[in-house]
Amino acid sequence: MSTIFLIGPGGAGKTTVGHLLAARLGRAFIDLDARFAGKHGDISRFVDSFGYVVYARENVESYVSLSPDEMRAAVVALSSGFMTYDDEIHPDYRRVREAIGQSVDTFVLLPSVDEEACVAEIVRRQLARPFARSAAREEAVIRVRYASYMAMPHRKIETLGPADSAVDKIVGTLGRER
Numbered sequence: 001m002s003t004i005f006l007i008g009p010g011g012a013g014k015t016t017v018g019h020l021l022a023a024r025l026g027r028a029f030i031d032l033d034a035r036f037a038g039k040h041g042d043i044s045r046f047v048d049s050f051g052y053v054v055y056a057r058e059n060v061e062s063y064v065s066l067s068p069d070e071m072r073a074a075v076v077a078l079s080s081g082f083m084t085y086d087d088e089i090h091p092d093y094r095r096v097r098e099a100i101g102q103s104v105d106t107f108v109l110l111p112s113v114d115e116e117a118c119v120a121e122i123v124r125r126q127l128a129r130p131f132a133r134s135a136a137r138e139e140a141v142i143r144v145r146y147a148s149y150m151a152m153p154h155r156k157i158e159t160l161g162p163a164d165s166a167v168d169k170i171v172g173t174l175g176r177e178r
Contacts, residue, residue, distance in 0.1 A: 004174070005100050006077045008109035008149060009142050011125030013159035013166065014077035017109060020167045022075040030076045036062045044133075053089065056081065060090035084148050101152070107170055108149050111160040115146055121160060 004021065006014040015031050022029035033043060036059055040046050047055045059079050066076075083101070087094050100106055111121035119142050126138040133141075150156070155173055159166045 002103060002105050003071050003073070004075045004170070005103060005106040006075065006109055007083055007100075007106060007152065007154070008080065008159075009122050009145055010080040011122045011129070012080075012109040012111060013163060014109050016163045017157070017159060017166045017170070018075050018077040020163055021170055024167055024171065025075070028070065028074040030066065030070065030074050032059065032063060032077060032079045032082065035066075036079070056085045056089045060085065060093045060096065063096060064090070064092045081145070083152065084145060101154075105174060106154045108152050108154050108156050109159050109166065110146075110149060110156055112158055113150070113156050117160070118146060119143060 004025075004027070006018050006021075008014050015033075018029050018031065021027075036046075037043055039062065040058060043055070046058075059082065063078075063082070078100070083097060085093060085097075090096075110118050111125075112118045119139055122142045123135055123138045126133070127135055155169075157166050157169050
């Protein structure tokens with residue numbers, strides 16, 4: 001069994017779908033944001049204090065510190081910008097990104113593949129979180145990253161409906177070439 005990777009913007013449903021998917025498959029669930037926060041505290045405060053580049057570097061370090069036993073047959077929800085960092089952010093980043101990118105069990109979660117619907121829903125979901133930035137900032141971030149997510153060669157899973165529907169779609173495609 002290979003690791004299942006969930007990619008997508010903040011508010012796409014990676015944690016919700018990841019928990020359900022892991023439970024359905026009897027696998028461990030690893031939330032990279034939770035792992036980072038467990039080590040460094042609140043992500044927003046960390047970024048405010050040290051900057052995004054330091055956050056990205058430490059986030060990759062959180063990922064590479066996962067043991068092979070932890071990763072084996074796990075469902076891993078990556079942080080929202082994980083696949084968009086600069087190649088030089090961490091010595092292992094290029095290798096890690098390529099491995100995740102080549103996995104047939106990597107999925108991009110988005111509320112909708114329609115850009116306007118996706119942007120509106122991401123902004124709505126992010127503003128409901130306690131660490132939310134302004135609506136304008138949330139919209140700017142998803143508008144910049146939307147094209148990157150859509151350009152990824154992985155299967156796109158829409159999360160605007162029930163989370164169980166997204167899990168069903170993932171389970172139905174596991175291990176198959178896209």
